[in-house]
Amino acid sequence: xxxxxxxxxxxxxxxxxxxxxxxxxxxxxxxxxxxxxxxxxxxxxxxxxxxxxxxxxxxxxxxxxxxxxxxxxxxxxxxxxxxxxxxxxxxxxxxxxxxxxxxxxxxxxxxxxxxxxxxxxxxxxxxxxxxxxxxxxxxxxxxxxxxxxxxxxxxxxxxxxxxxxxxxxxxxxxxxxxxxxxxxxxxxxxxxxxxxxxxxxxxxxxxxxxxxxxxxxxxxxxxxxxxxxxxxxxxxxxxxxxxxxxxxxxxxxxxxxxxxxxxxxxxxxxxxxxxxxxxxxxxxxxxxxxxxxxxxxxxxxxxxxxxxxxxxxxxxxxxxxxxxxxxxxxxxxxxxxxxxxxxxxxxxxxxxxxxxxxxxxxxxxxxxxxxxxxxxxxxxxxxxxxxxxxxxxxxxxxxxxxxxxxxxxxxxxxxxxxxxxxxxxxxx
Amino acid sequence: xxxxxxxxxxxxxxxxxxxxxxxxxxxxxxxxxxxxxxxxxxxxxxxxxxxxxxxxxxxxxxxxxxxxxxxxxxxxxxxxxxxxxxxxxxx
Numbered sequence: 001x002x003x004x005x006x007x008x009x010x011x012x013x014x015x016x017x018x019x020x021x022x023x024x025x026x027x028x029x030x031x032x033x034x035x036x037x038x039x040x041x042x043x044x045x046x047x048x049x050x051x052x053x054x055x056x057x058x059x060x061x062x063x064x065x066x067x068x069x070x071x072x073x074x075x076x077x078x079x080x081x082x083x084x085x086x087x088x089x090x091x092x093x094x095x096x097x098x099x100x101x102x103x104x105x106x107x108x109x110x111x112x113x114x115x116x117x118x119x120x121x122x123x124x125x126x127x128x129x130x131x132x133x134x135x136x137x138x139x140x141x142x143x144x145x146x147x148x149x150x151x152x153x154x155x156x157x158x159x160x161x162x163x164x165x166x167x168x169x170x171x172x173x174x175x176x177x178x179x180x181x182x183x184x185x186x187x188x189x190x191x192x193x194x195x196x197x198x199x200x201x202x203x204x205x206x207x208x209x210x211x212x213x214x215x216x217x218x219x220x221x222x223x224x225x226x227x228x229x230x231x232x233x234x235x236x237x238x239x240x241x242x243x244x245x246x247x248x249x250x251x252x253x254x255x256x257x258x259x260x261x262x263x264x265x266x267x268x269x270x271x272x273x274x275x276x277x278x279x280x281x282x283x284x285x286x287x288x289x290x291x292x293x294x295x296x297x298x299x300x301x302x303x304x305x306x307x308x309x310x311x312x313x314x315x316x317x318x319x320x321x322x323x324x325x326x327x328x329x330x331x332x333x334x335x336x337x338x339x340x341x342x343x344x345x346x347x348x349x350x351x352x353x354x355x356x357x358x359x360x361x362x363x364x365x366x367x368x369x370x371x372x373x374x375x376x377x378x379x380x381x382x383x384x385x386x387x388x389x390x391x392x393x394x395x396x397x398x399x400x401x402x403x404x405x406x407x408x409x410x411x412x413x414x415x416x417x418x419x420x421x422x423x424x425x426x427x428x
Numbered sequence: 429x430x431x432x433x434x435x436x437x438x439x440x441x442x443x444x445x446x447x448x449x450x451x452x453x454x455x456x457x458x459x460x461x462x463x464x465x466x467x468x469x470x471x472x473x474x475x476x477x478x479x480x481x482x483x484x485x486x487x488x489x490x491x492x493x494x495x496x497x498x499x500x501x502x503x504x505x506x507x508x509x510x511x512x513x514x515x516x517x518x519x
Contacts, residue, residue: 034507040515041490105519126511145510161492163506176496183468183491185434186518230518243462243497250468250493251431274518275434277468277489279496 004028006330007142007151009129009164011038012105013316014300015157016112017057017323018330023121025331030151031113031121032144034128038116039109041159043278045182046225046232047207049317051099052355056324060115065107067227068205069098072198075311076262078212078222082384083262094204102205102225102232103316104186129158132167132296138340139168139295153339155297155326157319160279162302170298171288176239178284178304178367180220183254183277184234187270191229197266198226209311212380214257216247219282219371222257223313224266233258233267236280236313238371280315281306283367285360291351292329292344299326305356307363310370310428318356325350369424374417382412431470435487443512446485447505448494454502455481466497489514 008019011033019031035041047070050061071093076085093099113123124144133141133148141150142164158164160179165171189197198206210222219238224231235254248256257263285304291297299305299322306315329347333339351357386408390401399407412418455461461481463472468491471484483494490513495505507513 034510035513036511036515039519041513043516043519106516107518109519128507128510161495174492174496179496181466181468181491181493183489239466239493239496243466243499246460246462246465249465249470251434251470254468255429272429272434272437274438274516275431275469275489276438276514276516276519277491277493279491279493 004030004149004151005334006153006155007032007149008155008157009142010157010159010300010302011035011109011113011123011125012042012157012159012300013109013112013319014302014323014326015155016109016116017320018155018157018299018327019116019121019123020057020060020112020119021324021327022330023116023119025327027331027334029121030149031116031123032127032129032142033113033123033125035125037110037125038113038123039106042105042109043182043184043276044103044105044316045184045223045234045236045313046102046104047100048103049100049312049314052317053320056321056354065111066101066103068102068200068203069094070100070102070207071098071204072200072206074206074208076208076210077380077383078210078214078260078262079381079384080213082388083212084380084383084387100207102207102227104227104230104232129164132164137294139293153295153297153330153333153344155299155323155330156302157300157323158302160281160284160301162298165288165298165302168293168296170290170293170296171302174279174281174284174287176243178282178286180236180238180280180282181250181277182234182236182280183250183275184223184232185254185272186227186274186276187231187233187267188229188273189231189270194226194229194231200226209313210257212376214260215253215376216245217373217377218242218245218247219373219376224263230273231267231270233263238282241371241373282308283364285364292341292347294341295339297326297329297344297347299323305360307359307366308370309363309366321354321356322351325354325356363427365427369427372421372424374421382408435469439515439517440486441512441515442486443508446483447508447513448483448485448488449504450481450483451500451502451504452480454500458500458502462497462499463494463503467494
């Protein structure tokens with residue numbers, strides 16, 4: 001192991017992207033993964049925005065196990081006993097190339113691990129990195145369950161909780177205010193049946209987000225993604241907001257969501273394949289003090305790189321790009337023969353020049369806007385009540401549409417809280 | 429479907445030592461016990477025999493929700509040893 005350039009901790013997307021780029025550029029690298037293979041501890045809702053990532057990993061995607069290209073977007077506002085759905089589709093989502101794909105992380109990350117090996121990186125599974133090797137405050141390698149592995153530099157891609165990022169002094173423990181839990185079922189359905197049921201062409205997919213009463217006034221929402229031969233159906237729930245209210249048992253929330261008449265027919269006849277859960281950083285970049293130190297870098301979820309924009313939820317693209325940029329910074333550090341803090345500062349410079357820190361800085365406060373509980377009860381209820389008035393024909397005379405709209409608008413806009421919420425939403 | 433049945437479909441390699449250790453003294457004084465409701469795998473319960481909080485660590489999905497949510501800091505939680513714990517096939 002003498003002369004090893006880099007150790008990467010974690011076989012998720014940030015770690016894999018870093019190891020891939022390093023190995024491809026001829027650096028010696030070992031990636032440690034605590035599960036049976038890269039991906040065996042990974043979980044996503046599932047959609048990867050590939051478009052932002054292509055410049056950083058241009059050559060990779062030909063044989064990637066992507067599930068379906070997303071050509072249909074749906075958002076549903078849920079109230080008790082009612083819902084309003086918005087659907088969008090366009091040729092622009094298909095051409096010149098699809099911008100996003102549904103994925104399942106276990107097969108996807110496993111494939112990526114094989115790619116790392118193909119370009120000469122070593123992927124060592126079933127090994128948990130338990131500590132950092134330090135010398136005069138400088139990180140000089142890792143300890144993997146007793147064994148010391150020295151390296152010039154360590155890239156920490158150890159996930160949203162990042163125990164090693166804490167040990168490196170780069171970040172504090174994850175605060176429950178800045179995390180949500182995502183949990184889902186993967187449900188098997190025939191390929192043709194999925195296309196028929198969701199009105200999709202062959203190989204094309206749907207991304208469907210839900211918000212409102214399903215999380216019982218707590219920050220979060222539901223999601224449904226179509227994979228090739230399965231659906232990913234689940235919920236995201238804010239940890240602190242849920243802990244304060246305890247509105248239900250967490251597993252029960254998902255059962256109630258599945259029983260909704262908007263959801264039940266979509267999964268009918270499907271066979272449950274797997275149940276999984278994972279934490280999601282929601283503004284967790286606040287936990288991070290520095291993205292790099294002496295001989296060490298932080299990437300992906302560990303760095304809090306994720307953005308919930310309400311209708312777009314991103315994390316995997318940030319992980320891939322930050323991993324690739326960490327590798328770039330390490331490559332340049334090696335050329336200089338200097339892995340000190342000052343030399344690795346290049347990493348932050350690269351991130352600032354990319355969408356990663358540009359978007360994190362522009363939209364880093366969206367989690368506070370979205371934490372607002374009226375988004376989950378009052379507004380979905382308002383939308384559904386309005387739709388009810390507009391569409392329902394009851395006994396007696398029907399009100400003019402303009403009159404109904406005015407009545408609702410007045411009711412909403414005379415409420416000072418609405419104006420405050422609208423003002424806050426400019427952050428989105 | 430019960431969450432136990434969902435977990436039964438997963439592949440877990442269970443270590444003989446739990447990666448989750450509870451500070452029972454802190455748990456006794458805790459009310460409401462957030463862990464009983466917040467775990468997406470529903471692994472926390474009150475033992476009928478001892479009245480203490482127990483956690484079925486073998487079905488842990490390793491999300492860390494309980495660790496973050498525990499108001500008493502009573503949960504010592506670390507990832508299982510290399511090769512142990514849940515192994516997702518879909519993820």
